[in-house]
Amino acid sequence: MFNKIYLTVLCSLLFPLSGFALGPSEKLLTEKNSLYQYIAVTEDAAKHERYLRSNKKDLIQGGISLDAPAKMLFEYTRTAFVSLAFLPDDPRDVLFAGLGIGAMPRYLNSYYHEANIDVVEIDTDIIQVAKEYFYFKENKNLKIHAGDARQFVKRSKKKYDIIFLDAYQGDYIPFHLTTVEFLREVKSRLKDNGVVVSNILSPYRNKFFDSMIMTYKKIFPYLYIFKGKKSGNFIFVVTKNFDLKDKDGIEAAAKKLQSLRQFDFDLPETASRFEYSMAYEWSGANILTDDFAPVNLYKYQDSEAK
């Protein structure tokens, strides 16, 4: 008996069950160490929500409401859908780099049945967790490819209307998905009117943020920014073509889409957060290349602007 208690205490000291503090009504459903990261699925009984967490305290990668699993619970995922307002027509081919819990591809698939959606995700354990805990299902128009996003893009011969870039691993940024070379490869996979949407989780501003802005600007003619109201996420939207969009045009397009598609969130409100990138640009920032991209150090360094 005493031995058992001793053993339990020792084990809990040596192998703490989870690397973060759970909320008071939150319980752990599963956890695992994948090849790439620590993954935990937790459920909040009071809020009736389920989350995908990584080991960094307080960092939630994604989540769903158990009462309305079809909805996109997280603000940045809804914000990213503003990219639809930049397209002349309905998207027919869409690529997601990074699956997470799969909320965005699943939502897009449910509203645009006819769109062909490719999702590339490096971590097969994430794919399994998304299917098992977050209602993700593949179908003939929604396909998952297990692999590195950059290799997928390099090998792909397909062209896309929208490419979603959301491939952070917890708070770790894979540097090879931030560089001009990568963005050039992404651009080559876009149709003429195509757009790239990128989720940038960063405070405004630090060296990483400054460099990301200038790196996107280097490859794409225009960069539009949508700032999260509640979250610290910035959504970057870049276009391949040279038509300069304006706030009124995007808001009007969002209103039209909203009445046509009846999204369960307020797309026009998202569109109203439209900003040009000029206010955020700082030409002194280093452009990220395959040769030079210290992104995981830049995250902790203050901006040198002003």
Added chain:
Amino acid sequence: MIYFIVFVCGAVVMSFEILGSRVLAPNFGNSVFVWGSLISVFLTGLSAGYYLGGRIADIRPSSKKLGLIIIAPGVLLLTFPLYSGPVSDWIFMKDLGVRSSPLLASAILFLVPSVFLGIVSPYTAKLMICSLHTSGKTIGTLYALSTFGSIIGTLITSFYLITIAGVSSLIMGQGILLIILAMPLLFMKLQCGTDYTGSGGGK
């Protein structure tokens, strides 16, 4: 002087390994397979180098030969950007799978320089051992300095160097460093002399 060279060679090995991960990432990602490939190739190179170095050291060792042994990886590192891109791209096109591709790329790009850098340790040990009474001390000091160099190389590269310069220029810089360090060795006559009983001679 020799001690400093051993330290620098230790630093260059690990710095090159860290930078190697950046070289491979655009084509092969940043996965555990890439790190596994890199580390195993470097360790293979070093162990082969230790073995070879011991054998070569027994055949009339001289500081001139040591200089040449260090210049060889120096030249490989200095010219690294010329061939690293084409080699990686070629293997990417071949697409041998998530494990074999980075392993083959690592072997082609990093094996030969790490063999040469591995040779340095036993070779310098032979050059420095002048007295059988203190050979343990000499070898211990060289091991410690080489590994200490590796620690410093790892830390300054991953924490600092990659924020101030590009990967290519850092690798080339290390090539230049090796060549400059090896130059004086070509003209030195490093020997213990005839006094094989004195302790600590030949420093």
